[in-house]
Amino acid sequence: MSESNLIKTHSRFYLSVNPAADGRKMRSIIAEDPEWSLAEVPALTKLCLQCIVKNFTEKPILDELKPSHKSYVLERLSPSLPLTVTANLISDESYWRRCTEARWGPSDVTAYGNSWKRMFFERHLEGIIELFIPDVTDTRTVLELVPLCRNYVKRLKISQLLPPIKEPPRFDEDDESDCVSDAGSDGPSVDHFDFQILLDKLGNLEELHLVYGVKGCGMNFEWNLFEFTFRDCECLAKALKSCKTLQVFSVHRSKVDDDKCCILASHLLDHPSLLELDLSHNHIGDRGAKAISKLLNQSKLKKLNLYNNRIRGPGAQALAQALSRNTTLTSLVLRLNRIGDEGGQALGQALMKNKTLVNLHLGANKMTEPSAMALSRALVDNSTLKILNLSNNKLGADGGKVLEEGISHNCSLVECDLRLTDVDQESELYITQTLRTNQSLTGRKPHHSPNDEV
Template identity: 55%
Template structure:
C-alpha cells in the first residue's frame, strides 16, 4: 500500500494502524468518517414532540386523538390535517376555525363568512348540505346520503338556501314520440313524475334551523327546458307544510319563484297558524290569487309574523281586503309588500281603512297596483292619524295631480313618515317637492332623536341610506 506523504492527515488509516497512531517521524494518521447524508447534523434532528405530531397527523383518520393533546399541540396537528379527511372523522372533533376556513376556501371561490355568523364551520356544513340537496335526484340518489349527514351537521346548520330541486330521471312516452311538452298546460301531464326530495325528515332533524329559503325549479337546464321542471307539486307542498310546522325554531321562511297557487298557500297557511317563532314570510314571484291572500290575512292575525312579502303575484281587491281584515285585527305585522299585484282602488282603500286602527305596520309597498285618487283620499286620513307608519311606496301608480295634493294635506301634521316614494305617479312636481320637504324634516328629526337616544331604533339613519 502506498504510504501517504508526510504530514498528510486526511488519508485513510491502514488496517494495521490504530487511530491516530504515531509514526517514526512524529506524524500520525487520522480517521475520516463519511456519513450517508453529508448535511446531517444534530441541529436538524426533530424533537420527539414533532415526530409524535407527524405520526398523529399521518394516522388521524384511524386514530383521531386530537382532544387528548395540549392546546398548542392541537393547533399544530390541525394546521397539517388534510381537508379531504372524511367528515365522520372531523365534524365532531375538529372545532378550530382555521381548519374549516381552509376547507371552505379550497372548495368555493366566494366565501363571505359574515353571512354565517362569522363561523367557517357553520358555512362549510350549511353549504355542503345545500349542495347535496340541489343535486339530489329522487329515485336515483339514496336518501341516506342526506340523513347520514344530519348527526354531523345538526349542531351548526341555522340557515338553508336551496335554489333548485331536481325531479326524477324518467322517460316519457311523449318524448319518445318527439312530442315534447312545449306549453305550460302540458306540465300537468308530468306532475306525477316531478315530485322532489321530501324535506320533512331533514328539517325536523335540524334543531337549530332558523331560516329556510327554497325555490322549486332547475337552474341552467338549457335546451332541456320543460315546464315540468318547475312544478311545485301537491306532494311537495304537503311534505313541506308538515316539515315547517314541526320546525319550531324557524324564524324566516322564503318560498319564491315556485308557481305556488291558492290551494298550496292555504295548506301552508293552515300549518303556519300559531307558529311560535315565525317572523318573516316571503312568497314573492308566485301565482297567489285572492283565496290565497285571504288565507294569509287570517295567518296575519293568528301568528307572530312581522314581515310578509307578496311581491309579483296575482292578488286582486278581494285578496287585499282579506289582508286588510288581518291588519285591522290584532296583528304584529310591521312590513307588508304588495308590489306588482292587481289590488286597484278597492283593495287600496281597504288597506288604508285598516291602517286607521292598526298600530303595528311600519312599512307598506303598494307599487304597481293600478291605484288612483280614491286610494290617496283614504291614505290622506291615514297620514293625518297614523303615528306608526314610517315608509310608504306608491311608485308606478296613477295618483294624479289631485292624489298628490290629498297626500300633501294628510302630511301637514305628520311627524313619523320618513319615506314616501312617489316616482312615476303623475304627481305635480311642486306638490312632490313640498311632500319631500316634509318627509325630509321627519327623517332629520328621527335621526337626531336616535343620536340623543342611542338605544332607540335608528329610523332616520336607515331611511337616509335607503334614499
C-alpha cells in the same frame, strides 16, 4: 478503520463544525453516506405529532393534547379528511376556513355569523339537496349527514330542486296494451326532495329559502322542471309544521297558486316561532290572500312579502281586515299585484287602526286618486308608519294634493316613494321637504332596499 484514523476523522469533523477550535482555515469533510446531514434530529415530541397527523383518520387524537401541540396538529390536518372524523371533533375556525376555501374558493363568512364551520356545513348540505334526484339519490346521503351538521346549520338557501328523471314509456312487441297500462301505473315516489325527512331533525334551523326549479337547464328546458306539485306542497307543509325553531320561510318563483297557498297557510297557523314569510314571485290570488289573512290573525308574523302575485281588490280587503286587528306585523310588501282602489282604500282604512306597521309597499298596483285620499286620511292619525311606497300608480295631480295634505299633519313618515305617479312637482317638493323635517326630528336616514325599484 484503525483507532488513529478514527480519531483523525472525528477531529476533522469537530474542527469543521467548530472552526474557532483551531486558528487554521479548515475544509468541510465530505461524508461517505450521501443521506447524511448536519440537520438537527427532530425531537421525539415532534415525531409523535407528525405521526398523529398522518394517522388521524384511523386514530384521531386532539383533545388530549396540550394547546401548543393541538395547534400544531390542526395546522397540518388535511381539509379532505372524512366529516365523520372531523365534524363533531374539530371546532377550530381556522381549520374549517381551510376546508371551505379549499372547496369553494375565497368566501365571505359575515353572512354566516362569522362562523366558518357553520358556513361549511350549510353549503355542504345545500349542495346535497340541490343535486338530490328523487328515486335515484339514496336518502341515506342526507340522513347520514344529519348527526354531523345539525348543531351548526341555521339557514338553508336551496336555489334549485330537481324533479325525478322522466323515463319514456316502454312497449312490449308481444303485448303492447298490457305494457302501456303497467307503465301508467308506475311513477316516482316523490316529485322533489321530501323535506319531511330532514327539517324536524335540524334543531337549530331558523331560515329556509326554497325555489322549486332547475338552474341552467339550457336547451333541455321543460315546464315540468319548474313545477311545485300538490304532493310537494303537502310534504313541505307538514315538514314546516314539524320544524319548531323556524323563524324565516320563503318559497318564491315556484308557481305557488291559491290552492297550494291555502295548504301552506293552514299548516303555519299555530307555528310557535315563524316571524317572516316570503311568497313573492308566485301565482297567489284572492283565495290565497284570504288564507294568509287568517294566518295574520293567529300568527306572530313580523314581515310578510307577497311581491309579484295576482292579488286583486277582494284579497287586499281580506289582508286589510286582518291588518286592522294585527299587533305584530311591521312590514307588508304587496308590490306588483292588482289590488286597485278597492284594495288601496281598504288598506288606508286599516292604517287608521293599526299601530305596528312600519313599512308598506304598494308600488305598481293600479291605484288612483281614491286610494291616495284613503291613505292621506290615515296618515293624519297614524303615528307608526315610517316607509310608504306608492310608486308606479296613477295617483295624478289631485292625488298628490291630498297626499300633501295628509303628510303635512304626520310626524312619523320619513320615506314616501312617488316615482311614476303623475304627482305634480310642487306637491312632490312639499312632501319631500316635510319628510326631511321628519327625518331630522327622528334622526332617521332614508333607507333603500333592493325591492324599492319601480
